[in-house]
Amino acid sequence: MEPVTESTPASAPTPASAQAPAEAPAPVTAEDVAAFRRFNRYFTRRIGALDDHYLGQNRPLGEARLLFEIGDGVSLRELRGRLALDAGYLSRMAKSLEAQGLVRLTVPPHDTRLRLIELTDAGRVEVEEQHRRSNALAAGLLATLTTPQRAELTHALATTRRLLRLAGITVTLVDGAAEDARACLDAYAADIDARFPEGFDKTDLVRPEEVTGDAGAFFVAYEEGRPVACGALRTLEPGVGEIRHVWVHPDARRLGLARRVLTELELAAVEHEFTVVRLDTHAALTEAQAMYRACGYAEIPAYVDHVYADHWFEKRLGDGG
Template identity: 50%
Template sequence: MEAEQISRVRDFNRYYTQRFGALTDRFLGQVLPLSQARLLVEIGDGADVRDLRARLGLDSGYLSRLLRSLQVQGLVRLRAHDGDGRVRVAELTDAGRLARADLDDRSQAGIAALLGELTGRQREQLIHAQEQIRRVLRAAAITVEPVAPQSPAARDCLARYAAELMQRLPEGYDAAALTPPHEVTGTQLVAFEDGEPAGCGLWIRLGPGIAEIRHLWVSGAARGLGLGRRLLGRLECDAATHGVTTVRLGTHRALREALALYHDSGYEVIGAYSDSPYNQVGFEKRLDGQSPPPSGRLPGGG
């Protein structure tokens, strides 16, 4: 990571926050700073305070201070959740709804004025650039963590993986082919976006120095962010640190994106190494950079 790259990102951040008024205590000309204005928008027709904290990534103390300030201004009220008295729900008052509507109008007018100074081509360039930035920032914000194979996040990901294959494979998919927790002799990884599982994968030992990568999956909402390649690389690195020199994996011929990923990631097609009916195409990769030796048949999973 170059110092110049960091400097350029910081320069963009300074320009962007100044250009859109993020630093002023009167966001869009209202009496509210950006933090309080954003909270009004997020509360909408009512929101669980816990959900607000998770959605905005705010410290509970800071969120409480923001809500208290909006309460004092008569824009927000708090009440107990209908189903759980321990949970608070934030709602907009009549004045809060008027303030939010005014924010929407001012925001629309501001963006219209900005776009009005650009040509049609420049508008398309701006929107495309924003979409690109959002994708890259999403990718950077996703975390990949080792989890216990029996954890809810791990099992949830595998269940979603199986459900998708059930729809995509011509013969369907039997969830009984999923690797049970006690058979995960390597590491299971889960990718999280905003605290929710967005992808997974695991590896198990097949023999001395040989491992198999299984159940590599990325949710539909997180595709196009390079997460599949990232998970694959993390699994390879983790296996290598545990003494693995050769990794194998198999996939179905119907999963063309998986076939492309493995080809592009340096895997070579080998003969059948697994008795799983879903591993129609077998792959192998040497983690030490050498060419893979002739493969023998070993038991494997889907």
């Protein structure tokens, strides 16, 4: 059962009897890498990222970005995770900004291991000016384009951001009893409990031993260290696997992540020598039904009596036997 899927429709699927299992992405070509690096070089130069006085202010991009990220105040630990910065480098930047009177570093009384950073009045003034200059730079770049060209660029930038986010997410096989696995299942249960008219009973969740080792598999997707999606595979009967609990966090939806998790589950099914995978879904999850059909799953009669199931699907792996 899966509460969130992709928003973009696919062409009509091949009949399930002819479906091959999902395949891992093809190797990255030298042309792909060259195009990516060429864009990076152009963009960083065009926005002035290489200038020690970013946006004409008296600081490099690193310090300017740090000021922006502080917002209403945050811990250095959270900033380190958010920006993927070395702890020593972040500490040096924070001390430099403190010496300039732009930030204030404090230790909260409830946790002396934390260091909090917040903007001073002077820091807030600088960030406001940073916003003004950034907006002016963007407006200057866009001003020479026609309205249709701006719309095309805006759409392309949204697509680029979506795909780069997806590229940065890792999908990892974990033990079914792992903390992140159970946390994802708790979030899944809360999500569908709110969506199902009848609610959802957490006793319906898979047990750790059903999705670990020879019995099955459990995948967690991570974005910058944070679990944002999951999916489970368990043995239904000899040669047949069942996919359960494919879930994506609201903040990571519409990226294509559900299909990514589904691909990993199908590959795991092949490794477990399943020739068929099945799943069921609730009538309320119309987007899930659409995704499964687009991914080659055919609707079949009920294969199990499941209180939350209204639709049942199957996909044959390999040549379909």
